[in-house]
Amino acid sequence: MDIAKGIGIIAVVISHAIHPIDTHFYDVSFTVLYWWHMPLFFITGGFFLKPIVTNWEGIWGFFKKKVWPNIVIYFVAGTFLILASHYLDGSTWAYTRDYFIRLIYGGRSLNGNLTVFWFITVYTGSLVTTTAIISWIKNVPTQFIVAFSMFAVGVSYDHWDLIEFKGLDMDIVLITTFYMLVGHYVFKYLKNMTWHYSLGLAIMGLYLFLIYLSYNGHFLFRMFLKAHTFSNTYLLMYLPLILCFGIFVICIWMEQTNLFGWLSIVGNHSMIIMYLHRLMFDFFGRFIIFQSWESQVLLGILVPLIIGLVYDQIKRRLAKRKHPIAD
Numbered sequence: 342m343d344i345a346k347g348i349g350i351i352a353v354v355i356s357h358a359i360h361p362i363d364t365h366f367y368d369v370s371f372t373v374l375y376w377w378h379m380p381l382f383f384i385t386g387g388f389f390l391k392p393i394v395t396n397w398e399g400i401w402g403f404f405k406k407k408v409w410p411n412i413v414i415y416f417v418a419g420t421f422l423i424l425a426s427h428y429l430d431g432s433t434w435a436y437t438r439d440y441f442i443r444l445i446y447g448g449r450s451l452n453g454n455l456t457v458f459w460f461i462t463v464y465t466g467s468l469v470t471t472t473a474i475i476s477w478i479k480n481v482p483t484q485f486i487v488a489f490s491m492f493a494v495g496v497s498y499d500h501w502d503l504i505e506f507k508g509l510d511m512d513i514v515l516i517t518t519f520y521m522l523v524g525h526y527v528f529k530y531l532k533n534m535t536w537h538y539s540l541g542l543a544i545m546g547l548y549l550f551l552i553y554l555s556y557n558g559h560f561l562f563r564m565f566l567k568a569h570t571f572s573n574t575y576l577l578m579y580l581p582l583i584l585c586f587g588i589f590v591i592c593i594w595m596e597q598t599n600l601f602g603w604l605s606i607v608g609n610h611s612m613i614i615m616y617l618h619r620l621m622f623d624f625f626g627r628f629i630i631f632q633s634w635e636s637q638v639l640l641g642i643l644v645p646l647i648i649g650l651v652y653d654q655i656k657r658r659l660a661k662r663k664h665p666i667a668d
Contacts, residue, residue: 613645
C-alpha cells in the first residue's frame with residue numbers, strides 16, 4: 342500500500358503549505374484534508390503488525406525491531422532539525438537549548454520544523470498498544486472492545502484539562518490504537534477480495550459532497566489529532582475509516598494499472614518527507630520565487646525524496662561491498 346502512503350504524505354505536505362493562507366477556500370481545504378490523511382498512516386501502520394511471543398524474548402525482539410529505530414530517528418532527526426533551524430533563523434543558543442529540552446517533552450510543545458514530531462511518538466505508542474492487544478488478547482471481538490474502550494476514554498475529556506499528560510502527545514494513542522487495529526484486520530481481506538472500484542469512486546463522491554457542504558457551512562466537522570480537537574466523536578471514529586477505505590480500494594486499481602509507480606516511490610519514502618518537508622519550507626521560503634504554496638509542496642516532496650533515494654543507493658552499494666556476489 343505504498344501508493345496510499347504516497348497519497349497521504351502529499352496531502353500532509355499540501356495541508357502544511359496552505360495552512361498560513363487565510364482565506365475561506367484554503368481553510369476548508371486544510372480542514373477536509375485532516376479528515377483522513379493522518380488516520381491513513383495509523384491504519385496502514387496496522388497492515389503488517391503480527392502478534393509477538395508473549396515472553397521477555399518476544400518483547401525485547403519487538404522493541405529492537407519496531408520501537409528502538411523510531412526512538413533513534415526521533416532524536417537524530419530532531420537534533421539535525423534543531424541545529425538547522427538555529428543557523429537558518431539565527432536563534433540564540435539559549436533558545437536552542439530550550440528547544441532540545443522540548444524535544445524530550447515532545448508533543449505540542451514542538452513547533453516550527455519539528456511540528457510533525459508528535460506523529461512519530463504517537464505512531465510508536467500505537468504500535469506498542471496494538472501489538473499488545475493482538476498478542477495478549479486472542480479473542481478478536483474482545484480486542485475491539487478494548488480498543489473501543491480506549492477510544493471512548495480518549496474522546497471523553499478536553500485535552501487541556503489533562504495538561505500533565507500532554508508530553509509526547511501520548512494520550513492520542515487512546516484514539517489511534519483503534520485506527521491501527523482496524524487496519525490490522527482490514528488488510529487481511531483488502532487484497533483477497535474482488536472489489537468493485539465503483540465503491541471507491543462512490544466514497545470519493547461522498548467526500549466531495551461533504552467538502553461542498555463544508556465549504557457552504559452546512560457540515561462543520563473538524564478533527565485535528567495533534568491538538569485533540571474534534572467536533573463530533575462519532576464522525577471521528579467512522580469518517581476517517583470510510584474515506585481511507587475508499588482510498589485503499591482506488592489504490593488497488595492504481596497498482597493494477599502500472600501507471601502510478603511514482604506514487605509508490607513517494608510512499609516508500611514518506612517518513613523522510615514527513616521529517617524534512619517543513620525544513621524545505623523554511624529554507625526555500627526565503628527566496629521570493631519559491632514562496633508560493635505550490636513551490637513549497639513541490640520542493641517539500643522532491644528534495645527529501647531525492648535525499649532518500651540517494652541514501653538508498655549508498656546503502657545498496659555498501660551492502661554489495663560487504664557481501665559481494667560470487668561469480
